Amino acid sequence: MDRKIRVLIAKPGLDGHDRGAKVVARALRDAGMEVIYTGLRQTPEMIAEAALQEDVDAVGLSILSGAHMTLVPRVIDLLKQKGLDDVLVFVGGIVPDEDVEPLKAAGVRRVFGPGANTQDIARFINEQVEQTRSG
């Protein structure tokens, strides 16, 4: 029984730069995952609902606009409201160091900054999802 890892890659907020999100989406596909890419300018509601319908194991949020402190906790709240407590949430983009801990406290498992290695991201998701599934 081959249980594929399904990942939603989403860009909340208004910045129009999706290069990073696309690079990560491709890298995760190449790591054997099924990646649902939803495109630009997603509201937290859209992201949480897509995560529910697609029954994903992980949600990756790409933010370059600086609005992460509002958008990310909102997505996590909505995921919890929908019963998706065990979905792994990770963030990529430009996040100042001092914001990383508060984001983690809000439920983000890890923040990947510019220059993060895409293979590291794939390995991280693999490990985390395996833990959740066996746990």
Add this chain to the structure above:
Amino acid sequence: MGAARRSPQDLIETALGGNRRALAQLISLIETDPSAAAVCVSRLHPRTGRAAIIGVTGSPGTGKSTLVNELAKAFRRRSQTVGIVAVDPSSPFTGGALLGDRIRMRDLAGDDGVFIRSMATRGSLGGLARSTADVVRALDAVGYAAILIETVGAGQSEVEIARTADTVLVVEAPGLGDEVQAIKAGILEIADVLVVNKADRDGADNTLRALQTMLDLGSAPRVVPHHGQIMEVSALASNVAAKGWRPPIVKTIAPEGKGVDELVDAIDRHRAHLEASGEGRSRRRVRAAAELEAILRETLLDRLMQQIGRVGLDGVVDRIVAREIDPYTAARALTGE
């Protein structure tokens, strides 16, 4: 998925009760676990048959996703709930997939009457995933009134959709070399409705004419000289003559929603035709027979492989390679003939 792992029975009952999360988890189960899928189908099957199942196929770049988005909106305007299954290919090398059809369906977000699920083909050919039909069953059983299936769009080999949908839309667009593609066998024969999308582009009328010509060839028997004798050939015979239905051609400009209401009307007319002519009934029989045959083939093969075992099979393969036995004789011996 994850910690709150529930039994198939529990998932089915919760999903049938209208819980969307349970439906999503049920679909994952059907996708990943064939034996659980069998349990699910035995419960779901009696509750199916109410949905209008519409397939949308056509070459990449013809605008299928945008059209599905607009069709879903049109069904919603008529207060019908909509389930969407969007299939994209898995990489044959890594098994991964990039599923991007939701990008064009963002208008549908926030509407509880719409459920969208992206599926990877997971190695199956023919434009759909192996479990697409069962996923459609789940959407049908929980009560979605219209189910739209978007195929991979690889082009001419997408005949699987004809076995899954009641009404198949084949989408063409100008400027993709489709005047020639249209002549190739396969894709046109499965069309119940033809769509010329991007109809505001140059060449749309050429595409329309090419399709009309193809349909004309299909409707009238052609008389051709053959080895000095006059022979009647019914080209594309499966189309008009047998079905009593000439696929209408509908022009659309999907991003503007133009032509979409006409398209929905054409789908309605086709559904009415299926019921009035008995074609719907015979299609359902053909579909059920094909499905049963496929399941039997798989079941028997599994059983046989278990009997023979990996080692036994390897031994026979060695003998074939060594020219001690030919593959047909080997197969007859293994099946006990």
